[in-house]
Amino acid sequence: MTIWKAAGCAMAGNAAPERDIRPPSGINAALGRAAGQVASVCRRWPWYVQVLAVWALARIFSFAVFVAVAAQQGLNPWGWEGTPSYLQFIGAWDSEWYQRIFSDGYPSAIPRDETGRAQENPWAFYALFPGVVRVLAAVTGLGWEVLAPLVATAAGFGAALMVYRLFALRASSGTALWGVVFLAVSPVSPVLQVPYAESLNLLLLAASLYLLITCRYLLAVPVVLVMCLSRPVGVAFALMMGILFLRRWALRRQEAFPRPEAVQMAVLTAASGVGALTWPALAWAYTGDLRAYTDTETAWRGDTLLVFNPWFVEAERLFGPVMGPAALIALVALVVICLLSEPVRRLGVEMQVWCAAYAMYLFAFLNPLTSTFRLLLPLFPLGLALAALSSSRAYRPAVALGFLVLQIVWVAWLWRWTPLPGGGDYPP
Incomplete structure (x- = not known):
């Protein structure tokens, strides 16, 4: 036997x-x-090779998802006949707005209807991403269809490297790498390779947080100012800086806060506030309309800009007049519990306060729709907290696998055009 x-x-x-x-x-x-041997070899690679390899594999997966879903695309407002190509498919939705800015710039007057209400127009989309593509087009002679996805994808690779460096300040190399893995395969990560500004904003945001945590405040100033021209994250960043500065000042007797550092931190705080107001000010200066930007933003809502109100309206619409407010209170409580949890506290006060400030910004100004999922990307430090939640050999791969499945759901549900009974479709 x-x-x-x-x-x-x-x-x-x-x-x-x-x-x-x-x-x-x-x-x-x-x-x-064989898997063990491959893992052993990979662990001997330099950190940047590991990060780039992880990101490349994730982007190949997203490419395959886009191609597979594109094959199921039927009638659509973009006029594709037959199966759209990969570049056609990822060039839909807000990519069209960025392409208009690339080609025609911004209007000198806000388009309005007969009642004076602003209509949808390019001023809702910040200039950095289409501006970078336009400069490269002038240098290379290539067009939007090629350069825009290349810029977005390249910025995503740069963001992955920067996010790892940021995570490595607060965690071991293995946990930091898993944090990057979770970001790379997250349900909305396909947007980091399409002609949107998300990947460029992610790169600049991670760099800004890295410079902040390493106390290089003056070096962070130009990065933050440029970041504020990529996506509307400036208000949240300025709020975070104000909270951090006041905290350091209040604790100056317990924690040393040398005058030179205090001055530099104050400069970064002030610059963040200026950056937050730069795009609305540019819209005002170019159009002569003080409310050019705010009115444009509300054009997608169909009502006036009232802070916090859209969340209550949507909660009541989805759950009713009684359960709606209860559901909203439960959501806020869940977010607070998450931000005060031990894994999030281990991120350090800067990333913890950033996540809290950005969550407050979303709650104050966001009109919660299906695009909310994409707008959660700046909360990427929570990926490191998720990675640190458990070191189980089964836990982390299981989370990554679940994210890959949800990535398919996100692309198939929101990126593919499926007309609603009343017309239109939910935006990604």
């Missing part, structure tokens, strides 16, 4: 007749050994 047969009989507790009981085919064992 072989050792494996004997072990099988002993486990059964009787002397059953010998059967051909073998270890699960040597293929599984061989695969396990």
Whole structure:
């Protein structure tokens, strides 16, 4: 009797007749050994090679998802006949607005209807991403269709490297890498390779947080100012800086706060406030309309800009007049509990306060729709907290696998045009 047969009989507790009981085919064992060897080799790679490899694999997966979903695309407002190509498919939705800015710039007057209400127009989309593409187009002679996805994808790779450096300030190299993995495969991560400004904003935001945490406040000033021209995150960043400065000042007797550092931090705080107001001020200066930007933003809402109100309206619409407010209170409580949890506190006060400030910004100004999922990307430090939640060998791969599945759901549900009964479709 072989050792494996004997072990099988002993486990059964009787002397059953010998059967051909073998270890699960040597293929599984061989695969396990091969996987272990590959992992061992990968761990010896420099950190940046590991990060780039993870990001490349994730983007290839997203590419495959886009191509597979594009094959299911039917009638659509973009006039595609047959199956759209990958570049056509990712050039939909807000990519069209950025392409208009690339080609025609911004209007000198806000378009309004007969009642004076602003209509949808390019001023809702910040200038940095289409501006970078336009400069590269002038240098290379290539068009939007090629350059815009390349810029977005390249910025995503840069963001991955910057996010790892940021995470490595607060966690071991392995946990920091898993934090990048969670970001790379997150349900909305496909947007980091389409002609949107998200990947460029993510790169600049991660760099700003890195410079802040390493106390290089003056170096952070130009990065923050440029970041404020990529996506509307300036208000949240200025709020975070104000909170951090006041905290340091209040604790100056317990924690040293040298005058030079205080001055530099104050400069960064003030610059963040200026950056937050820069785009609305540019819209005002160019159009001569003080409310050019705010009115444009409300054009997508169909009502006036009232802070916090859209959340109450949507909660009541989805859950009713009684359960709606209760659901909203439960959501706020859940967010607070998350931000005060031990894994989030281990991120350090800067990333913790950033996540809180950005959550407050969303709650104050966001009109919660399906695009909310995409707008959660600046909360990327929570990916590190999620990675640090458990070091189980099963936990982290399971989370990553779940994210990959949800990525398919996000692209198939929101990126693919599926007309609603009343017309239109939910935006990604």
